[in-house]
Every structure is written in structure tokens, then in C-alpha cells.
Amino acid sequence: MPVILSGDRVRQVVATLEDTYPDAAPELDFSNPFELVIAVMLSAQCTDVRVNLVTHELFARYPDAQSLASANIEDVESIIRTCGLYRNKSRNAIAASQMIVDRFCGEVPASREELQQLPGIGRKSANVILSCAMSQDAIAVDTHVYRVSRRIGLSDASTVLGVEKDLMDATPRKKWSQLHHLLIFHGRRCCKAHKPQCQTCTVAHLCGYNASRNKSSSAR
Numbered sequence: 001m002p003v004i005l006s007g008d009r010v011r012q013v014v015a016t017l018e019d020t021y022p023d024a025a026p027e028l029d030f031s032n033p034f035e036l037v038i039a040v041m042l043s044a045q046c047t048d049v050r051v052n053l054v055t056h057e058l059f060a061r062y063p064d065a066q067s068l069a070s071a072n073i074e075d076v077e078s079i080i081r082t083c084g085l086y087r088n089k090s091r092n093a094i095a096a097s098q099m100i101v102d103r104f105c106g107e108v109p110a111s112r113e114e115l116q117q118l119p120g121i122g123r124k125s126a127n128v129i130l131s132c133a134m135s136q137d138a139i140a141v142d143t144h145v146y147r148v149s150r151r152i153g154l155s156d157a158s159t160v161l162g163v164e165k166d167l168m169d170a171t172p173r174k175k176w177s178q179l180h181h182l183l184i185f186h187g188r189r190c191c192k193a194h195k196p197q198c199q200t201c202t203v204a205h206l207c208g209y210n211a212s213r214n215k216s217s218s219a220r
């Protein structure tokens, strides 16, 4: 059962992660909201590095929603094939572009509710788009944010929505977007799913998971 940290300890965790990862930022390449919608869609079950390789070619050929909306699906599939799930992703990318053109006058909508109407965009992806491309305060809870938050003790919720709410309650609004990046950086580089690197972790002294692990090993 995760241990929940006090407000003071949450502040220490955030400050320490900020010191540890001063360059924490989105790792998907994009230059406007439309590109991020497509990049986020392609990133499902795929690495950001792989997505960046693919979107370079995709956006050179289809630079906006209008051009991707009228693309031939086989052409899109052949460009994004290496991202996995390419048939679904191609269908969604074209359908989302058509919706952006038809329903939102060619502009990516700036509300979560409208973003979630786009095929292939759920709440997490909508939060990424709002925070990274539209300067809105939002915390996107992906697998890293979910795991790291629960291990450290920033949340004891057992749902993605519950973790998102706990993180928003525990931190000031202006920190939400950066906290998302910090937790992803920490999850990818240190607090890995199968082998967390607790010996070298900068927040180990604040972490509930580490405290319970030390407690159970000293009881043996």
C-alpha cells in the first residue's frame, strides 16, 4: 500500500526532481499543436525516439490538418509502419485531421473535451497537448507518472484519473505541467518499472516505496 507524503515532503520531492532534471521537457518533436496531436497519437506503445524519426518524414509530406485529411491511407501507413499499430494509427491520424478541418475550422481545439472528440485522443493525450502545445496547466498521467507517483507516495490512487487528481491536489497549479515531465524523466531514467535504481535515486530519502523496502529488509 503506497505511503502518502505530507505537503512539505511533496515540495521537497518536486524541488529535488527539478534539481535532478533541469532540462525535463517534452521528448516528442513538434512545432505546432497539430504536429503534437499526431505525434502523441503515434506514440502509443512506441518510443518517442522512433516517433520522432517517423514524424520528420510525415510532416514534410503532410504539414497540416488539411493535407493529412486528404491523404491516401496506404501512403500514411508506409511512412509510419515502424511505429507499430500502424493501420489504426493511420486511420485515426487521417480521421482526426478531417475532424479538425470540418469541425474546428482547421485549428486544433484548445479544450480537453473537444480534443477528446478526436479519434485516437484520450484524456492523457489531451492533457499532453494542452500542457505542451497550448501552455495550459495539466498533468498527463502515463505509465511512468502513474508508477512513480505511487511509489514515491504522491498518490495512493489505483486509477489514472485518481492519480491525476491527487497530483493536482498536492501541487500548485503552476507546477502541474513541469511535474508531468519530471516524473516521466525520473521513470525513464531511474525509477524504472522492473528495476528501480533506488541506490542512486535523488529522492530515495523521501520515497515511501524505498522506506518500506528498507524496513522489510532490516526486519529479516
Ligand code: SF4
Pocket: 151, 152, 190, 191, 192, 196, 197, 198, 199, 201, 202, 203, 204, 205, 207, 208, 209, 210
Ligand atoms: S527510491 Fe526507488 S522506488 Fe523510490 S523513486 Fe527512487 S527509484 Fe523509485
